[in-house]
Amino acid sequence: MKWALIGASTIAAQYMIPAFRAQKGEIVRVVSGSADRAKSYAAEHGIPASGTDLDEALADSSVDAVYISTTNEKHLDQAMAAIGAGKHVLCEKPLAMSLEDAASMVRAAEEAGLVFATNHHLRCSGSHRAVRQLIEDGRIGKILSMRIFHAVHLPPHLQGWRITDPGAGGGVIPDITVHNADVARFILGEDPQAVVAQMVSSGMGQGVEDSAMSVWAMPSGAMVMSHESFTHRFAGNGFEVHGTEGSIFARNVMSQDPLGEVELVTEVGSEAIEFSRHDLYGQGVSQFIDAVEGRGPLAASGWDGVKSLAVAFAVREAARTGTKQTVDYGAAA
């Protein structure tokens, strides 16, 4: 598959360029807002063509698919242009700045017969898939609750628009709550119904929240507690799922890398659960290619991206107003 990168980003450099190449993909172009940046990024990563003209890149008939990893306010226009040019789209989370915009991208791709995926990498992890399998196999009985702890320390090189620019989609809720929402939906197989929440700007965020805590009510009656932050140096990360017959502890698994441990605790004792240590992003790209070639499902669809965004918006509104919010999934309902 031949890819054009829209956005000369950190995530593309660190994870996605290697993932595309590991899946036998060719990166033929990179588009950036700056010609100099595009050129140096292309040289650094061995990409043959670069520029600032999105239409020119999309007119390249050799390009099968685009990967959009610009700042969040740019995703909508770039995705719509790519879909208009007949390209499949792998788009970064959060998909857009509003639920309606996100749904319009997904719907446009559907109407054009194109594949549109959301880059929710965590559900591609062997650890998360192993936990889901344990639950599907009934190993912990009826689910009572889930706790997601995803309070990290944003590394200095990412302390830009995420902590200063609401217009670019900054804030920990669009950045990390969307991931937690996708993880809860994937692990529990149901969509949060209503949320209560608090958020703060505790020193790092300038005009945007840098920490949030929320509790979500699930249709089954289970509760989910979600904690996300940019400011916690030593908190570690992971999630726990508690059921009537057992508990699952997944530690250090809210990661970009195939790290961590999964432990199952039941009345017979504690069991370390083995899981595949494959590359998370490579798995997502592999399933994207399968979907384009009609061989299998996406890891995370466009509608999954719309739903995770709906939960994040509900969390922010609940925190802003101090009221319980019903999650409005809009067209994804």
Ligand code: NDP
């Ligand atoms: P970056 O800040 O690295 O990149 C975003 C944009 O900022 C780029 O498209 C680029 O614009 C510009 N930019 C990047 N570096 C520089 C620089 N040194 N000087 C000037 N401009 C620069 O963001 P991330 O890679 O962290 O995030 C990009 C998107 O990916 C976001 O939507 C984010 O939410 C998502 N993301 C997803 C992850 C996942 O695991 N699914 C993980 C991390 C991010 P231009 O293209 O115009 O050059």
